[in-house]
Amino acid sequence: MGRFSIHRVWARQVLDSRGNPTLEAEVVLEEGTRSRAMVPSGASTGVNEALELRDGNKARYGGKEVGKAVQNVQKRIAPCLQGQNALDQQEIDRLLRELDGTENKSNLGANAMLGVSLAVARVAAAALGIPLYRYLGGTGSALLPVPFANVLNGGAHSDAPLDFQEFMIVPRGAPTFSEAIRFGAETFHALRVLLRERNLGTGLGDEGGFAPNLSSADEALELLCTAVERAGYTPGKEIFFAMDPAASEFFDQSSEAYVFRKSDQRRMPAVHLVEYYKELCGRFPLISIEDGAAENDWEGWRLLTRELGASVQLVGDDVFVTNPEFLRKGIAQGVANSILIKPNQIGTLSETLETVDLAKRSGYGVMLSHRSGETEDPFLAHLAVACNAGQIKTGSFARSDRIAKYNELLRIEEDLGKNGRYGHW
Numbered sequence: 366m367g368r369f370s371i372h373r374v375w376a377r378q379v380l381d382s383r384g385n386p387t388l389e390a391e392v393v394l395e396e397g398t399r400s401r402a403m404v405p406s407g408a409s410t411g412v413n414e415a416l417e418l419r420d421g422n423k424a425r426y427g428g429k430e431v432g433k434a435v436q437n438v439q440k441r442i443a444p445c446l447q448g449q450n451a452l453d454q455q456e457i458d459r460l461l462r463e464l465d466g467t468e469n470k471s472n473l474g475a476n477a478m479l480g481v482s483l484a485v486a487r488v489a490a491a492a493l494g495i496p497l498y499r500y501l502g503g504t505g506s507a508l509l510p511v512p513f514a515n516v517l518n519g520g521a522h523s524d525a526p527l528d529f530q531e532f533m534i535v536p537r538g539a540p541t542f543s544e545a546i547r548f549g550a551e552t553f554h555a556l557r558v559l560l561r562e563r564n565l566g567t568g569l570g571d572e573g574g575f576a577p578n579l580s581s582a583d584e585a586l587e588l589l590c591t592a593v594e595r596a597g598y599t600p601g602k603e604i605f606f607a608m609d610p611a612a613s614e615f616f617d618q619s620s621e622a623y624v625f626r627k628s629d630q631r632r633m634p635a636v637h638l639v640e641y642y643k644e645l646c647g648r649f650p651l652i653s654i655e656d657g658a659a660e661n662d663w664e665g666w667r668l669l670t671r672e673l674g675a676s677v678q679l680v681g682d683d684v685f686v687t688n689p690e691f692l693r694k695g696i697a698q699g700v701a702n703s704i705l706i707k708p709n710q711i712g713t714l715s716e717t718l719e720t721v722d723l724a725k726r727s728g729y730g731v732m733l734s735h736r737s738g739e740t741e742d743p744f745l746a747h748l749a750v751a752c753n754a755g756q757i758k759t760g761s762f763a764r765s766d767r768i769a770k771y772n773e774l775l776r777i778e779e780d781l782g783k784n785g786r787y788g789h790w
């Protein structure tokens with residue numbers, strides 16, 4: 366039994382930022398080091414995501430309890446990992462996949478597997494006495510990511526009459542990460558004043574952005590321009606914009622049209638939607654569009670990439686689900702030029718890193734991402750720096766579940782000191 370042998374693994378049910386149950390895993394090594402990790406949860410989930418195991422008893426938390434996943438950790442995963450070397454992350458994740466034995470992790474549950482996978486990495490770093498980002502990425506990890514801060518929440522993340530899910534401010538022109546946070550937070554505060562003045566509502570959506578009474582992307586982006594200027598910055602100089610329409614959510618498969626159900630009921634085929642994006646990109650400093658087409662509209666995705674891929678970052682979320690197989694298909698078909706990375710879409714740390722590696726080798730951009738149901742766990746911040754991804758999407762500046770990641774990045778920035786870099790995306 367070596368120093369880094371796993372002595373004990375267990376899990377418990379805790380709550381996420383929406384007040385829904387989620388899983389927290391804990392790992393203790395022979396030598397006594399102990400760490401834990403929490404698992405987030407999405408609302409606009411891709412159909413091909415790994416399965417999040419929930420109990421389904423409607424009388425308790427509306428069926429959302431994760432008791433089965435917790436039991437899978439205690440009864441099945443723990444005996445399998447006991448005595449394994451925590452430094453051998455690939456082997457741990459392989460054992461988890463072997464034990465599960467399914468394509469989509471439906472046996473053990475991706476929530477059970479990911480919680481353990483992340484807790485093992487964290488305990489290994491702690492036992493070695495090095496920061497998690499350095500353990501995960503090695504000595505070359507020094508790039509602090511540009512934050513994509515979702516300040517207007519629509520779609521499945523709020524009750525606002527906005528069909529597009531996310532409008533983000535991107536302080537790419539800031540000199541450092543901490544200045545980027547300041548530029549972003551100041552703009553967010555200016556936005557609040559503006560919304561109040563115009564009586565549009567200052568209630569918040571799931572990711573801590575406002576959920577105002579706006580009904581089009583044009584209105585949302587115009588408002589963001591004004592907020593940026595009010596905060597003393599110039600749109601397109603220090604601060605840029607990004608959107609996640611999350612188009613799978615408003616795609617009508619039978620008529621193959623995108624239907625703006627939350628606002629004016631407009632319907633458009635992909636070709637018109639792409640024209641609309643083009644028009645918006647012409648009017649606003651919009652540098653990144655995620656899920657501009659639906660997960661099962663590969664034709665629409667190809668069109669979007671042909672039309673806008675040379676000038677705009679096109680990020681695949683639902684269409685790739687952090688899965689190397691779907692990414693490979695996308696690369697072959699000329700779909701998107703960047704990928705959103707959400708570890709719980711695939712279910713283990715090693716597979717997440719494999720997807721990041723494939724994206725980078727293929728010249729695709731990489732953006733690390735939270736889920737709309739988050740926790741206070743800042744693992745994602747370390748992963749973003751570890752991968753030198755250069756981009757992170759982790760919400761607004763008004764909820765501690767989102768701020769936890771930004772604050773951890775501020776600590777990492779301090780830790781890297783003069784060797785940290787920013788803005789090379």
Ligand SMILES: O=C(O)[C@@H](CO)OP(=O)(O)O
Binds near residue numbers: 408
């Ligand atoms: O669509 C998305 O990119 C995410 C995160 O912002 O939302 P959810 O976690 O609900 O899938």
Ligand SMILES: [Mg+2]
Binds near residue numbers: 656683705
């Ligand atoms: Mg998305």
